[in-house]
Amino acid sequence: MPLRRARRRVRPAVRRPLLCALLAAALLVCGTAAGTVYVTARAQDGGGPAVSSAASSSVSPSASASTAPGADVEEASVEPVAVPEVDHDALLATALAEVPVEDGAAFSVAVLDVGAGDAAVYGSGRFETASIVKVDILAALLLQAQDADRGLTAREKAYAATMIRDSDNTAATELWKAIGEAEGLDAANERFGLTRTVGGDGLYWGLTRTTAADQLVLLRQVFGDDDESELSGASRTYVRGLMGRIAAGQDWGVSAAATADGSTDSSRGGFALKNGWLPRTATGLWVINSVGRVTVDGRDRLVAVVSHGNTTKAKGIALVEAAARAGVSVFSS
Incomplete structure (x- = not known):
């Protein structure tokens, strides 16, 4: 009996770090997806240049996780093309x-x-x-x-x-x-x-x-x-x-x-x-x-x-x- 109780006490202590790690990973994945969806939506809405799938995959997890829907996103400026003068x-x-x-x-x-x-x-x-x-x-x-x-x-x-x-x-x-x-x-x-x-x-x-x-x-x-x-x-x-x-x-x-x-x-x-x-x-x-x-x-x-x-x-x-x-x-x- 004493041995059994000891084992039961150890299992919760082992599970907690594992559960925390899994939860943190899930949050990172969700944050990355949310940031990618937001940037893509802004591009399709005319709010910024289109973002390719390659560009989306290169966004770092930390940057994506910190971007919340509704937050300002710096948009790329498009330089006007100068019309050549006619001589x-x-x-x-x-x-x-x-x-x-x-x-x-x-x-x-x-x-x-x-x-x-x-x-x-x-x-x-x-x-x-x-x-x-x-x-x-x-x-x-x-x-x-x-x-x-x-x-x-x-x-x-x-x-x-x-x-x-x-x-x-x-x-x-x-x-x-x-x-x-x-x-x-x-x-x-x-x-x-x-x-x-x-x-x-x-x-x-x-x-x-x-x-x-x-x-x-x-x-x-x-x-x-x-x-x-x-x-x-x-x-x-x-x-x-x-x-x-x-x-x-x-x-x-x-x-x-x-x-x-x-x-x-x-x-x-x-x-x-x-x-x-x-x-x-x-x-x-x-x-x-x-x-x-x-x-x-x-x-x-x-x-x-x-x-x-x-x-x-x-x-x-x-x-x-x-x-x-x-x-x-x-x-x-």
């Missing part, structure tokens, strides 16, 4: 590489996608304006009239119409003198933001020198909005209207890149432009330029192409038109 100048250079150019000829192009606000420029040299300066002359005249709080006179309007629509040189000379010749043009251009355009000497307005980039700035003055132009809405509408009604035979140039949009408003049709052409007396080579707005599949582009060193007018026109089409293609959707 429109490089795209324009690539497109223009396919344009055939005569030996000795040179050209420069500037294009603006009006809707997107993206621009591209090829070449930085200065070129003689020839008759594209007539848009600049009219813009300067309108700016001076705005400053004087007056409208154009009937004579000024008559000169402006023939100067732009028919490219009349006599009318251009009269308005050139009216704005104060090169000094008046340069003063207006400073306000317009043209930084590399210089008016021609004396009455040689056609020898004003400019860049394609500056001509794009001028086009924005004409075709832009109130917040980007020194010209009033009425002045801009007036210039656009004249550029949209160029005389037959003078509507070549950047218009080659346009597609008709079916508009009955001539100033909102497929194009509005001004061209310039001038044979240089000393060399017999041609200056051929074209600037304006073109509508391509319902979207507006501002385009300026300037060139010199062309052996004939026809070859210069072909160069300008090919360059305009290539320029516009850079922003085609």
Whole structure:
């Protein structure tokens, strides 16, 4: 009997540590499962990144056991992927590489996608304006009239119409003198933001020198909005209207890149432009330029192409038109 009682006393003492160990192991397993379920639920709920089965199995028992449902879990941050910037100048250079150019000829192009606000420029040299300066002359005249709080006179309007629509040189000379010749043009251009355009000497307005980039700035003055132009809405509408009604035979140039949009408003049709052409007396080579707005599949582009060193007018026109089409293609959707 004494021996029996002794054995009974020993058995509970042995069982207690064993039961405690089993209970602790069960708690650890439950805690790990609860932590894994919680993290997986957070991932599926949008609360954090998905956790793979491999990742779940790598969670330490101590970390899992300490995570209770409802507790905050540090979520992995996802870095935004940067959208690469488009180098429109490089795209324009690539497109223009396919344009055939005569030996000795040179050209420069500037294009603006009006809707997107993206621009591209090829070449930085200065070129003689020839008759594209007539848009600049009219813009300067309108700016001076705005400053004087007056409208154009009937004579000024008559000169402006023939100067732009028919490219009349006599009318251009009269308005050139009216704005104060090169000094008046340069003063207006400073306000317009043209930084590399210089008016021609004396009455040689056609020898004003400019860049394609500056001509794009001028086009924005004409075709832009109130917040980007020194010209009033009425002045801009007036210039656009004249550029949209160029005389037959003078509507070549950047218009080659346009597609008709079916508009009955001539100033909102497929194009509005001004061209310039001038044979240089000393060399017999041609200056051929074209600037304006073109509508391509319902979207507006501002385009300026300037060139010199062309052996004939026809070859210069072909160069300008090919360059305009290539320029516009850079922003085609």
